[in-house]
Amino acid sequence: MARTKGSSGEKTLAAIRKAGLKLIYQHGFEAMSLRDLAREVGIQQGSLYNHIETKQALLFDLMRTHLENLVTELDARLSDESDPTARLKIFVDFHLGYHMERKSEVYINNSELRSLEPQNLVRIKSLRKSYEARLIGILKAGVARKQFKCADVSVTAFAVIAMLTGVCAWYKPKGSRSQAELVKIHTDLVLTGIAA
Amino acid sequence: MARTKGSSGEKTLAAIRKAGLKLIYQHGFEAMSLRDLAREVGIQQGSLYNHIETKQALLFDLMRTHLENLVTELDARLSDESDPTARLKIFVDFHLGYHMERKSEVYINNSELRSLEPQNLVRIKSLRKSYEARLIGILKAGVARKQFKCADVSVTAFAVIAMLTGVCAWYKPKGSRSQAELVKIHTDLVLTGIAA
Amino acid sequence: MARTKGSSGEKTLAAIRKAGLKLIYQHGFEAMSLRDLAREVGIQQGSLYNHIETKQALLFDLMRTHLENLVTELDARLSDESDPTARLKIFVDFHLGYHMERKSEVYINNSELRSLEPQNLVRIKSLRKSYEARLIGILKAGVARKQFKCADVSVTAFAVIAMLTGVCAWYKPKGSRSQAELVKIHTDLVLTGIAA
Amino acid sequence: MARTKGSSGEKTLAAIRKAGLKLIYQHGFEAMSLRDLAREVGIQQGSLYNHIETKQALLFDLMRTHLENLVTELDARLSDESDPTARLKIFVDFHLGYHMERKSEVYINNSELRSLEPQNLVRIKSLRKSYEARLIGILKAGVARKQFKCADVSVTAFAVIAMLTGVCAWYKPKGSRSQAELVKIHTDLVLTGIAA
DNA sequence: CATGAATGAGCCTTCATTCAT
DNA sequence: CATGAATGAAGGCTCATTCAT
Numbered sequence: 001m002a003r004t005k006g007s008s009g010e011k012t013l014a015a016i017r018k019a020g021l022k023l024i025y026q027h028g029f030e031a032m033s034l035r036d037l038a039r040e041v042g043i044q045q046g047s048l049y050n051h052i053e054t055k056q057a058l059l060f061d062l063m064r065t066h067l068e069n070l071v072t073e074l075d076a077r078l079s080d081e082s083d084p085t086a087r088l089k090i091f092v093d094f095h096l097g098y099h100m101e102r103k104s105e106v107y108i109n110n111s112e113l114r115s116l117e118p119q120n121l122v123r124i125k126s127l128r129k130s131y132e133a134r135l136i137g138i139l140k141a142g143v144a145r146k147q148f149k150c151a152d153v154s155v156t157a158f159a160v161i162a163m164l165t166g167v168c169a170w171y172k173p174k175g176s177r178s179q180a181e182l183v184k185i186h187t188d189l190v191l192t193g194i195a196a
Numbered sequence: 197m198a199r200t201k202g203s204s205g206e207k208t209l210a211a212i213r214k215a216g217l218k219l220i221y222q223h224g225f226e227a228m229s230l231r232d233l234a235r236e237v238g239i240q241q242g243s244l245y246n247h248i249e250t251k252q253a254l255l256f257d258l259m260r261t262h263l264e265n266l267v268t269e270l271d272a273r274l275s276d277e278s279d280p281t282a283r284l285k286i287f288v289d290f291h292l293g294y295h296m297e298r299k300s301e302v303y304i305n306n307s308e309l310r311s312l313e314p315q316n317l318v319r320i321k322s323l324r325k326s327y328e329a330r331l332i333g334i335l336k337a338g339v340a341r342k343q344f345k346c347a348d349v350s351v352t353a354f355a356v357i358a359m360l361t362g363v364c365a366w367y368k369p370k371g372s373r374s375q376a377e378l379v380k381i382h383t384d385l386v387l388t389g390i391a392a
Numbered sequence: 393m394a395r396t397k398g399s400s401g402e403k404t405l406a407a408i409r410k411a412g413l414k415l416i417y418q419h420g421f422e423a424m425s426l427r428d429l430a431r432e433v434g435i436q437q438g439s440l441y442n443h444i445e446t447k448q449a450l451l452f453d454l455m456r457t458h459l460e461n462l463v464t465e466l467d468a469r470l471s472d473e474s475d476p477t478a479r480l481k482i483f484v485d486f487h488l489g490y491h492m493e494r495k496s497e498v499y500i501n502n503s504e505l506r507s508l509e510p511q512n513l514v515r516i517k518s519l520r521k522s523y524e525a526r527l528i529g530i531l532k533a534g535v536a537r538k539q540f541k542c543a544d545v546s547v548t549a550f551a552v553i554a555m556l557t558g559v560c561a562w563y564k565p566k567g568s569r570s571q572a573e574l575v576k577i578h579t580d581l582v583l584t585g586i587a588a
Numbered sequence: 589m590a591r592t593k594g595s596s597g598e599k600t601l602a603a604i605r606k607a608g609l610k611l612i613y614q615h616g617f618e619a620m621s622l623r624d625l626a627r628e629v630g631i632q633q634g635s636l637y638n639h640i641e642t643k644q645a646l647l648f649d650l651m652r653t654h655l656e657n658l659v660t661e662l663d664a665r666l667s668d669e670s671d672p673t674a675r676l677k678i679f680v681d682f683h684l685g686y687h688m689e690r691k692s693e694v695y696i697n698n699s700e701l702r703s704l705e706p707q708n709l710v711r712i713k714s715l716r717k718s719y720e721a722r723l724i725g726i727l728k729a730g731v732a733r734k735q736f737k738c739a740d741v742s743v744t745a746f747a748v749i750a751m752l753t754g755v756c757a758w759y760k761p762k763g764s765r766s767q768a769e770l771v772k773i774h775t776d777l778v779l780t781g782i783a784a
Numbered sequence: 785c786a787t788g789a790a791t792g793a794g795c796c797t798t799c800a801t802t803c804a805t
Numbered sequence: 806c807a808t809g810a811a812t813g814a815a816g817g818c819t820c821a822t823t824c825a826t
Binding site: 437 | 809812814
């Protein structure tokens, strides 16, 4: 009989991905050694290669998975709404919530682009673009319906994403501001900033 | 070999700092080797140590110098103005202009905090805080005079800085938007976002 | 490359220890490079670290092992005899014989104390002391039974050990004096020197 | 006018020799860096070369000077006495006293033979031999006059020197045994050991 | 004489990766 | 699948020595 689903191999891979996320977040990709990764997982260094192809492939996989999930989830949230202002609120709410709960993934996706090999970089940049395109689309629709006023929708979209993502750099679950408060503050900032 | 004709300590140190800035920006601190750095400067690897104490000390020095200059320059720009709205415009203008012309320094100061040794990290964080304090002060004064409306001046300050600094990640001197246009767009975004 | 055919951890470690003994004896610990050590063993420099923790740990291990064996062997030789004079003869015979056949170990244990890190030094000194304690015990017993006359048993013990160990500095298996002759000469010197 | 005797240059050289003695004693010749030496003397590294030729030349000079003084002083002490037993007492007394006050020199002369370049080693060994020859001569004369009984005068001479020199390894000026006591103990040990 | 900037070889150690077992 | 021993390149840093200033 063949290996069953959820076999030891799959569990090990999941453990490797989890440990990789943690260690890259803590030390950076270059500074994370596979020695450390193997120790964290509780296996020998050589055994890693039964589950990953190379260190670079692990990085790419972590980044790609995060971005794919991000786009998929966003689309699910937006699917029932067509009004630009409502869609923008959903975007801000979703972006903040999703990123605040995934600080490691976000950090890696923002800081380790430089560690990607050229062809992996191309693929990741394309995924990022498709996420940004959602926000640009929302802004364009809002401007068309005279709900928003934007000098340049692309520039504004980048500014908004930078601002929202910036929160993750300092947000702590047990800090003085709750996630809900932060969502409100930033939703206001964005909506006021581009109010028609 | 001894000192080569015309060599001089100060010139060499300046060359090391310049090359360090470039290489850390390109590859990251961990990934920059002193072999590469020496080659870029045109000296032997060991000769670096006539000018820097360690690789870590070089990183710290580059970050510290940038932050100190940043604060000094900002204070000079603000010194003649007391109106909060005018001061905020100066801040946005200065921050964008200064950062766009120093992409390497900015990138390093944002990405390589994790590469700092604990006691160096403390000192850099304190310098960053003193820069942020300028913006927080401006916002507070503006709120007091009912020029601005902010749910939380600290959170707003971080959001503004994140947004403005984000521009540096994609701005290119020869891109489709001039620096002046970007300053205008972002000044509007900020002022509208916190308009009373 | 992976493990080469027929390679085995234990064999490699033994080869490293043997080569280490030889090279430290020839050049001193500081002057022995791990490059040389690896070349002597026939592996890559980095492969050493599959078997030793650090260069320092290798030194400590070589010294500790020698001293532990020394004490164990001596105790075995002395175990059947209780008369002080007979025990002293056994000591001289054993010390000379054991040391003459292990010139490298002896040399290292005497010359490289200064290369030990503080906490390793403490442990080695304690092992040395436990060996010296055997001779001091013999002398004390002999003095108690009026077989020996010693102004100071500790000082005498150190003097005897220094004298005997000194032989190793010049003894050569094929020299003009056989090991047996040297044992006789020194046994006489010692016994006469402390005769009651 | 020319540089006067006791000029700054000579003082610096003396300081270098003194610091060299101290640092080689503390860390060993290989482990002593010229950086450390220069710092100890209070000059720059490069300036050392105005006073010494090379690191090796400094080592050789320190060893040679010590051995030459040793022989000269011993001869002075022995010059008025012709009786072998009295001469042997003088030897033991002188050897212990001179060595106890020059622990650094003694240590270096015994431990750093291996650091000498071949032709320097030859010269140092020859100086050592001429010192040992004094003791061998005394023993031979004593045997001829039936004052001593030695199976082998050379072996005995080495044993005696090893024993006496060994004291320096543990003697401390403020320890529990005074220098005078140690001289007495060892003189007795030697004289009894070879008593006719 | 002293300085300090340079050399080039060398140091111990860690790295990602491979593969016989 | 896991292990552990191996590879070869590279890492940051120190060394004794030289010589223009």
